Amino acid sequence: MITLDGLTKRYGEKVAVNDLTFAVRPGVVTGFLGPNGAGKSTTMRMILGLDNPSGGAVRIEGKHYSQLKDPLRRVGALLDAKAMHGGRSAFNHLLCLAQSNGIPRARVSEVLDTVGLTAVAKKKAKGFSLGMGQRLGIAGALLGDPEILMFDEPVNGLDPEGIHWIRNLMKSLAAEGRTVFVSSHLMSEMALTADHLVVIGQGRLLADTSMSDFIRQNSRSYVRLRSPQRERLLDVLHEAGVGAVEARDGALEVDGTPPERLGELAASRQVVLHELSPQQASLEEAFMRLTAESVEYHAHSDRPGGAVPAGEPPAWGEGWQRRKGA
Structure with missing residues (x-):
């Protein structure tokens, strides 16, 4: 387990990490x-x-960390896939790490096979693609068969097969009871991989909760209803004290009432439904809502005045403007 207690880092007047306290527990990603x-x-x-x-x-x-004996046997980490001697082969890069930590030579071949680099084990790392470099970095993290693993942007440069592989690898490591701590900007991938989330903004802790609770607490959940008997459905909902708002496509949106209850109301009055679907925001939408005030840079839109309407993401490809006070 990793524990942080009031962790703070300053660079002059800049506070990069501000009083962080949380724990990274085993058995979950x-x-x-x-x-x-x-x-x-x-x-x-x-x-x-x-x-x-x-x-x-x-x-x-x-x-x-400095007090750990044989640290690679305790903690495996991928922070920078380029942090290797480009003139060494993949095998020799890992062999140097193994020898410095008392890890058997046979383990090098094992992890190369695990990450799919056996065929290029004798090739120099400087000729590797970004994805191959990522795989070699992951092999280094796995080398000591550690109980704690840390990955910073592990899917960077990987193809779809590689992304699927690293996702399942992290899940399997956690299922073995290991501590797996992973940072990524790919929200769709994080939503498929992580069980628990730690979210920070401007160095401060914003959330420390399960994936499901994070999305629920930072997004709107509602039920969509569509019916060819729309007016009659509105009357039924009104009589039951259920409020509904009209969506842009003519469907109705209902907050605070379970879909089962809405289906029962419609059935009791023989109202035909073409859609009855619970809606919940994605991890990306929930993340953007929580961190809106912690983003250091916002992009201009192409609208007059450069304003980005509330609820819309900033436009990419435009000029960048530093947030006020930054």
């Missing part, structure tokens, strides 16, 4: 989310002892 500049990479670097905190503490199974 914990997703680490936040806008660019939120402090995610700095936090992960402090966990691994690569940056020193300005305040607070971070512990791995109760110890600072």
